[in-house]
Amino acid sequence: MGKINMSRNLKHLSTGVSLVILSLGFSLLGALSFFSRAEGNLPILSDLENNCHWLGSGFSIFAGLIFLAAACAYWRR
Numbered sequence: 001m002g003k004i005n006m007s008r009n010l011k012h013l014s015t016g017v018s019l020v021i022l023s024l025g026f027s028l029l030g031a032l033s034f035f036s037r038a039e040g041n042l043p044i045l046s047d048l049e050n051n052c053h054w055l056g057s058g059f060s061i062f063a064g065l066i067f068l069a070a071a072c073a074y075w076r077r
Contacts, residue, residue, distance in 0.1 A: 019071035023064045030060030 034057045 016071055016075050019067055019074060023067035023071060025064070026060050026067060027064030030057045030062075030064060033057040033060065 033053065
């Protein structure tokens, strides 16, 4: 009986930690994209490319927030 509870606790812990790591990974990836700039202002970059850059960063941070909310909901149960 004790091994079953320990196995269940280990699964619960590893799933929660995985969700937190996913949250941090996506959020940091999105934030890194916000802060990184092309060397010099290249006139080659169009407005569409610039907007896609911001859009992709925003979606990455949003995915990180969703994983964080999933981790919080998972830890509460």
